[in-house]
Amino acid sequence: KHGDKTTVDILYCVVGPATLRMTTLKARDKVSVIGPLGNGFTVPEGKKKVFLVFGGMGTAPVQHLAKLIMEGRRAGEIEIVAFAGAKTKRGLPFEKPMDEISEQLGFAIREFARYGIESIIATDDGSAGFHGLVTDCFLQWLKENKLEANSAIIYSCGPEPMLAKVAQIAGDRGIDCQVSMERRMACGIGVCQSCAIECRLEGSNETTYKMCCEDGPVFDGREVVFDHEFARIAAKKN
Amino acid sequence: KHGDKTTVDILYCVVGPATLRMTTLKARDKVSVIGPLGNGFTVPEGKKKVFLVFGGMGTAPVQHLAKLIMEGRRAGEIEIVAFAGAKTKRGLPFEKPMDEISEQLGFAIREFARYGIESIIATDDGSAGFHGLVTDCFLQWLKENKLEANSAIIYSCGPEPMLAKVAQIAGDRGIDCQVSMERRMACGIGVCQSCAIECRLEGSNETTYKMCCEDGPVFDGREVVFDHEFARIAAKKN
Amino acid sequence: MVGKAHPTSYMKVGMENMVDISVEFGRLRLSNPVFTASGTCGYAGELGEFMDLDQLGGFVTKSITAQPRMGNATPRIVETDAGMLNAIGLANIGVERFILEKLPALSKIKAAVFVNVAGETIEEYVAVAQNLANQEAVAGLELNISCPNVAKGGISFGTDPEQVREITSAVKQAAGQKMLMVKLTPNVTDIAVIARAAIDAGADALSLINTFTAMVIDIKERRPVLANRTGGLSGPAIKPIAVYLVNKVYNEAAKERRIPILGMGGIRTVSDALEFIIAGASAVAVGTGSFVEPACAARIVEGIRKYCADNGIASVKELVGSLGE
Amino acid sequence: MVGKAHPTSYMKVGMENMVDISVEFGRLRLSNPVFTASGTCGYAGELGEFMDLDQLGGFVTKSITAQPRMGNATPRIVETDAGMLNAIGLANIGVERFILEKLPALSKIKAAVFVNVAGETIEEYVAVAQNLANQEAVAGLELNISCPNVAKGGISFGTDPEQVREITSAVKQAAGQKMLMVKLTPNVTDIAVIARAAIDAGADALSLINTFTAMVIDIKERRPVLANRTGGLSGPAIKPIAVYLVNKVYNEAAKERRIPILGMGGIRTVSDALEFIIAGASAVAVGTGSFVEPACAARIVEGIRKYCADNGIASVKELVGSLGE
Ligand SMILES: Cc1cc2nc3c(=O)[nH]c(=O)nc-3n(C[C@H](O)[C@H](O)[C@H](O)COP(=O)(O)OP(=O)(O)OC[C@H]3O[C@@H](n4cnc5c(N)ncnc54)[C@H](O)[C@@H]3O)c2cc1C
Ligand SMILES: Cc1cc2nc3c(=O)[nH]c(=O)nc-3n(C[C@H](O)[C@H](O)[C@H](O)COP(=O)(O)OP(=O)(O)OC[C@H]3O[C@@H](n4cnc5c(N)ncnc54)[C@H](O)[C@@H]3O)c2cc1C
Ligand SMILES: Cc1cc2nc3c(=O)[nH]c(=O)nc-3n(C[C@H](O)[C@H](O)[C@H](O)COP(=O)(O)O)c2cc1C
Ligand SMILES: Cc1cc2nc3c(=O)[nH]c(=O)nc-3n(C[C@H](O)[C@H](O)[C@H](O)COP(=O)(O)O)c2cc1C
Numbered sequence A, B: 001k002h003g004d005k006t007t008v009d010i011l012y013c014v015v016g017p018a019t020l021r022m023t024t025l026k027a028r029d030k031v032s033v034i035g036p037l038g039n040g041f042t043v044p045e046g047k048k049k050v051f052l053v054f055g056g057m058g059t060a061p062v063q064h065l066a067k068l069i070m071e072g073r074r075a076g077e078i079e080i081v082a083f084a085g086a087k088t089k090r091g092l093p094f095e096k097p098m099d100e101i102s103e104q105l106g107f108a109i110r111e112f113a114r115y116g117i118e119s120i121i122a123t124d125d126g127s128a129g130f131h132g133l134v135t136d137c138f139l140q141w142l143k144e145n146k147l148e149a150n151s152a153i154i155y156s157c158g159p160e161p162m163l164a165k166v167a168q169i170a171g172d173r174g175i176d177c178q179v180s181m182e183r184r185m186a187c188g189i190g191v192c193q194s195c196a197i198e199c200r201l202e203g204s205n206e207t208t209y210k211m212c213c214e215d216g217p218v219f220d221g222r223e224v225v226f227d228h229e230f231a232r233i234a235a236k237k238n
Numbered sequence C, D: 001m002v003g004k005a006h007p008t009s010y011m012k013v014g015m016e017n018m019v020d021i022s023v024e025f026g027r028l029r030l031s032n033p034v035f036t037a038s039g040t041c042g043y044a045g046e047l048g049e050f051m052d053l054d055q056l057g058g059f060v061t062k063s064i065t066a067q068p069r070m071g072n073a074t075p076r077i078v079e080t081d082a083g084m085l086n087a088i089g090l091a092n093i094g095v096e097r098f099i100l101e102k103l104p105a106l107s108k109i110k111a112a113v114f115v116n117v118a119g120e121t122i123e124e125y126v127a128v129a130q131n132l133a134n135q136e137a138v139a140g141l142e143l144n145i146s147c148p149n150v151a152k153g154g155i156s157f158g159t160d161p162e163q164v165r166e167i168t169s170a171v172k173q174a175a176g177q178k179m180l181m182v183k184l185t186p187n188v189t190d191i192a193v194i195a196r197a198a199i200d201a202g203a204d205a206l207s208l209i210n211t212f213t214a215m216v217i218d219i220k221e222r223r224p225v226l227a228n229r230t231g232g233l234s235g236p237a238i239k240p241i242a243v244y245l246v247n248k249v250y251n252e253a254a255k256e257r258r259i260p261i262l263g264m265g266g267i268r269t270v271s272d273a274l275e276f277i278i279a280g281a282s283a284v285a286v287g288t289g290s291f292v293e294p295a296c297a298a299r300i301v302e303g304i305r306k307y308c309a310d311n312g313i314a315s316v317k318e319l320v321g322s323l324g325e
């Protein structure tokens, strides 16, 4: 907010026609925006340890979550550890190059270090930080450190196979987990049914479709049916 | 030309999707241009009196023609009179408001006065200059002035009914006349046959289609079959 | 000719109030000729936040089937040049829950409510129609025999005149007093043949067009982007085809039988809507356009009023099928 | 899966030379799978200024009829969202002048030359084919039974399987040794039925799609923009429908009979071309795309080479019909 104006920063990655069109916008162009839509991450009472596990452009929302927590009323009670994944060092979505000393101290990413948040980097090719998937890096951390599952929570955003793995890790250990899902969306307001996410119905083996735009994008990790083969199988059944 | 750069001014009027898209261009955008295509106005030897009769955005090309003549080798031999038409005073495609004294002196339009060219304005509603069609204004001039038809030539660009009238006036008096025609064009290079103009074959009653993009846009006024009903009639015949 | 009258703005204000944009759609009198299209506006509640639904002439629900349907796997949509493909697969809550949970809210809006009916067998269509026949909130049914995104039923009913006749008369009987509108697919050699079959079998109105079967391929994975492989193409890309088909159905089937047409396919602006009306549609529906701009349909209502006022047209009815030589 | 190989740039340079982008198109072997589409590249001479025609795999001429045709009145074209309508009306100089004036230049280019043949009666088609049967410069004929812009002939031959069979076998006989490619219209209920009819009657190849019948209305004048009232819709707008239809014809008619398909409809980029090839086209044609960028087809040839090199594909033939589950 600046006086009577509200400024919103939009961080986006060009992946398709819509984001490509966004690159043609110039200063003073008018755009019409509907929002905010859907839900967001929530931090339940009693949580003391927060893990952020993210990859690629999934960084954007969790970075914002970290900021909200550290600027919020419960900042003192909560400790955050961030795990950032990327294919290569160059793929890390951070502006400044890392500085080695901070990295050794466990504060690899400036954007998080600003808030005193520990951060660990993993790259698929080992060109920076941990050599391997960000989820393996997270698993190793869990092995090396003691944790009270009840007071911990994991927030994750990134490619769906990564979310699936994170949700599985969380499920295995009884840690709460919120995943931010992504679907191609046409309407964004729950009318077109294009952004379906298969979810387990509590206390039953049945599943239903929830709408990512309206019921999400954040879902409980236990709820989502991550089945990459599901799409193909369902298509064949028809 | 500025050093090793060539600068081209493009004067355009937003009438459809393509020109609308042009308004979204910003500085340093790259556009690919094919040209020049087709022909242009030509000034045959021996012409001493040049009439420019134009309306609307048809001003652009004839204004350029006037400039070329007045800066050319035969500037001394040739006298130009310009007739500009518009629906209303506001519709005149000139940047600066006219000044009354120049108007009374017959130099209504600065863009032409710069080259010492006499210019006369006609508006359909009489809000500036002659009250009526530019072609009636031209006809009146022809009645009031003596003219040697052989050494005169008319150049015209604007709405097709205006061109038809100008060509008729020229034909009746045996004055040479070149009209700049317009058609919707898809390819601009003579391959798609979309910009057909019905033309008389010399020395016969038959007609053929010429392509406005390649054989034109400038045609001899005698050659073009201006028949506004033609399009409809031909459509019915099929 | 239109476009030559230039009233002052004072006159225009007067005119806009005097213009009559109501239309007769069969035996229904609608406050204006603008509908939302099936599947693009849910069950109405969701859109209420973005537009006053009372401003609409009509509202068509998402397709309803006898049993609830989960729909297809995702991805269900993909954007294309000036259009999109969808393969939702008729995901819906089923007619019983629809009547219990959704119809009460729909009964409160002023727009005429059409329920879009779909199924895999004639019996299913009939079952849905029977359930709706006595619902007061329902003005009419739209018979979806043109959905390209389901393995059984859907489009297969809509491409053969014999089947069109059969399903139309079966549903007509089940629908009782409700107006029956049959929604046509453009995926046929001669849409007028299908239109006449529907009219002969008792259709009170026709709506067109549904989407074109289409495919987008992911060249990296070398497989279709949509989980359903194919989807239906909608949006501005198909508009010129839709306008042509509406004009064809108007001239070759609907006009002489006085059957109204609900025209759709790529409508996004007032001028798009007017093209359909001039081509022969008594009313128009906005589908994909609502995704880009949820209040698109309401904006078009106002635009039609303004167009009539600006051009000295006393009633929008004069425009229906007014396409000249 | 494609897209997973990441050779270094050094390797890529090597690869690009090793990649084989030649294709077999029936009994023809083409240097690459890219054609220009009929009616969008004249008789070749005109485009020569903008692109080296030897770079093309094939060249299809504007439709040729027995007698010269002036074509329709103007406007003959109008732009639409991501597309255009045309109603040229088969304007052409007639087969005799074509052979005298245009064929000599065409005989010099390396691309396989197909002459597109049109007419109002079967006799006319046959007459054109006979005239061309002995011309050495002609590799094959493309039978246009799908033009929506003429009052007689054209599309009417292409929507009825019986007529398709009749005209195809008549022209096949007249064409002698020339390869006969039949161009299909998308304006049918089941394009595979038409495709099989053409194959049964002797077609050596199929090309698809021609344009969709469509209309744009000038709402001020309340009449169609085109003098011919309707025109054919082409361009990116129709691409997803065209890809689907090519895949359908490939699976349901062409594949088992080993009949090659020339795929077209909205191709403008390498990735568009690859979609058609993966869907089942042995070659592709660029139509409307050449208006935006005259050298479009040549650029696509280079892009296909690069795609194969980057993805470790030794021959573009591997891609034809490679669409996976
Ligand atoms: C609610 C929400 C908000 C979003 N906000 C934004 C936004 O503001 N701006 C924006 O541009 N995008 C946003 N996105 C998009 C989304 O983050 C990206 O589509 C996604 O992160 C892929 O990004 P990428 O291609 O850069 O990742 P990639 O570079 O492909 O992957 C990043 C890392 O993820 C991990 N990973 C990948 N595959 C696997 C696997 N199989 N198993 C385990 N780990 C794996 C690896 O560590 C890898 O290095 C949002 C998405 C959602 C759902
Ligand atoms: C070769 C060529 C070059 C062009 N160059 C350009 C360019 O550089 N930039 C550009 O934007 N456009 C250009 N055009 C477009 C063309 O000039 C316009 O489409 C045309 O002038 C219509 O303009 P308007 O609508 O403003 O005219 P209007 O305002 O509709 O008409 C202008 C005047 O024409 C006269 N007139 C109109 N109707 C009649 C009638 N029935 N009888 C007699 N007189 C009549 C009247 O005096 C009227 O006031 C070009 C066209 C051609 C063929
Ligand atoms: C996401 C989506 C879902 C649709 N669902 C249905 C449906 O359930 N039933 C139906 O009859 N038509 C359905 N349609 C078709 C539309 O009602 C409409 O006929 C078509 O999209 C053309 O109009 P448009 O271009 O304005 O969208 C759907 C269209 C879209 C885009
Ligand atoms: C201006 C124009 C003229 C055309 N003329 C012909 C023609 O003479 N014969 C023919 O078979 N197809 C003709 N076509 C159709 C094209 O060959 C092609 O089938 C169609 O345009 C789809 O491809 P595209 O979207 O790449 O243009 C024409 C298309 C256009 C746009």
Ligand code: FES
Pocket: A184, A185, A186, A187, A188, A189, A190, A191, A192, A193, A194, A195, A196, A211, A212, A213, A214
């Ligand atoms: S995007 Fe339409 S329901 Fe979610």
Ligand code: FES
Pocket: B184, B185, B186, B187, B188, B189, B190, B191, B192, B193, B194, B195, B196, B211, B212, B213, B214
């Ligand atoms: S614009 Fe294509 S021939 Fe003139």
